[in-house]
Amino acid sequence: MGIVVILLVLVFSIVLCVIEIPKMLQDRQYRELWTFSILLGLGTILAILKSLNVDIPNPSDFIAWVYSPVEGVMKGLLK
Amino acid sequence: MDKIKITNHQLFSLTANGAIGGSVIVIAAVVTSIAKQDAWIAALVTPAFGMLIIWIYWFLGSQYHGITFVGIIKNIFGKWIGLIVAACFVFLCVIISSHLPWYISNFMTTQTMPETPAYAINSLFVIAFVIAVLYGIETIARASELFIYFASILFFLAMILVLPNAKIENIQPVFEKGIIPILKSSVFLSCFLTFPLITLMMIYPINLTNISEAKKSIFKGYLWAGFIIFITIFMSILVLGSTITANSQYPTYLLAKEINVGIIFTRVEFLITAVWFVTQFMIGILFFYAGVIGLSELLGLKDHKRIVMPLGLITLVMSGVVFPDAIYQANWVNLVWPPYVITYGLILPVLLFLVFIIKKWIFKMDTRG
Numbered sequence A: 001m002g003i004v005v006i007l008l009v010l011v012f013s014i015v016l017c018v019i020e021i022p023k024m025l026q027d028r029q030y031r032e033l034w035t036f037s038i039l040l041g042l043g044t045i046l047a048i049l050k051s052l053n054v055d056i057p058n059p060s061d062f063i064a065w066v067y068s069p070v071e072g073v074m075k076g077l078l079k
Numbered sequence B: 001m002d003k004i005k006i007t008n009h010q011l012f013s014l015t016a017n018g019a020i021g022g023s024v025i026v027i028a029a030v031v032t033s034i035a036k037q038d039a040w041i042a043a044l045v046t047p048a049f050g051m052l053i054i055w056i057y058w059f060l061g062s063q064y065h066g067i068t069f070v071g072i073i074k075n076i077f078g079k080w081i082g083l084i085v086a087a088c089f090v091f092l093c094v095i096i097s098s099h100l101p102w103y104i105s106n107f108m109t110t111q112t113m114p115e116t117p118a119y120a121i122n123s124l125f126v127i128a129f130v131i132a133v134l135y136g137i138e139t140i141a142r143a144s145e146l147f148i149y150f151a152s153i154l155f156f157l158a159m160i161l162v163l164p165n166a167k168i169e170n171i172q173p174v175f176e177k178g179i180i181p182i183l184k185s186s187v188f189l190s191c192f193l194t195f196p197l198i199t200l201m202m203i204y205p206i207n208l209t210n211i212s213e214a215k216k217s218i219f220k221g222y223l224w225a226g227f228i229i230f231i232t233i234f235m236s237i238l239v240l241g242s243t244i245t246a247n248s249q250y251p252t253y254l255l256a257k258e259i260n261v262g263i264i265f266t267r268v269e270f271l272i273t274a275v276w277f278v279t280q281f282m283i284g285i286l287f288f289y290a291g292v293i294g295l296s297e298l299l300g301l302k303d304h305k306r307i308v309m310p311l312g313l314i315t316l317v318m319s320g321v322v323f324p325d326a327i328y329q330a331n332w333v334n335l336v337w338p339p340y341v342i343t344y345g346l347i348l349p350v351l352l353f354l355v356f357i358i359k360k361w362i363f364k365m366d367t368r369g
Helices: A002-026 A030-051 A059-066 A068-078 B008-021 B027-063 B069-077 B079-112 B118-135 B137-165 B180-193 B195-202 B211-240 B242-247 B251-257 B270-298 B304-319 B326-335 B337-368
Strands: none
Touching (some): A002 A030, A059 B079, A068 B180, A068 B326, A068 B337, B008 B195, B008 B211, B008 B270, B027 B180, B027 B242, B069 B195, B069 B337, B079 B118, B079 B195, B079 B304, B118 B304, B137 B211, B180 B211, B195 B270, B195 B337, B251 B270, B270 B304, B326 B337
């Protein structure tokens, strides 16, 4: 199952690149090209890691860590 | 940036859909667990405070025509501080847009389709987000105009059908524990009803033709949503009682399960689910749209449509990562989400408001002296 998902994601990314990148080059949107490549690369890597069952760092944990000082206040409000 | 304009009625429906979406099916649980049978009073108190916050949103928007919330932040806080604050705001939008499909897939896998993998349901949702944002804000606004009629009619139909099961004893005694639990629970209600509307600020000043009429439509939309949430909580307590409401994950769905008119009209709980799906979809689009527009404005992109698909892929993958299980989600939503959204939905606009007032005051002194 993992292999199928990885293949699907790779096909999706390649097709998206083939369609989008020439358009951006034509319009000289180099900033867009950079952002597009970085985001798509990130998304593809995340999707592959997820389908290989690797633990991806959870942004919710990060937010919970940032707001851990006020956790006591929230617990008090919940009572 | 695109200068597509939406009408004031579309703004009304976007506001109402956004405010209903995050809260209609889940919020009764946490509010009732704190305020017990008085939770319906909290639903009356919250919009009263909320109006003040919505007024601040409107005021900030009305002072700056033609720029988004990211632009307003940069304009008021200056280039560098503004950039950092705006980046944090965009991060919130992107992360929450991957939280929202999780609720749908969790609901579907626990209540109706236990064999289906969560990603199958998430992907349908995220693909719809991507298509909607690719079509642009006008399509989203028009869809929301249809959705608000659809959602309101189905919602009131469900509520009328469940009315025979109401027991007035369930809300007695009124004011048993005094006003404190009501105020506490209204903090939580605001976090789902009022503060997520900050994403609307990415649409409201820039994509609107008639700013002076906008105040009325934002307030109307917000009050309409507040009214629907009030009915939700009130009926949940009347029919289910405060204990069952507080202990279930999806109380409004449970409420609709109680519908039993004769023997013919049973099992119509998907009336409520349909309402929730379309409104949750709208708040999801609002967050995703705000994330896309905000990111492209931060990076100075001319065409935001280029980054929609890659960002959609990230959102889809993250929607299965952000909450490992329902217990983690319940903890996160109760302990982390309120301070997180209060930072951006309450503290940030108030800070912007104060800095704006101070700047304007100093500016006036300069011009006079």
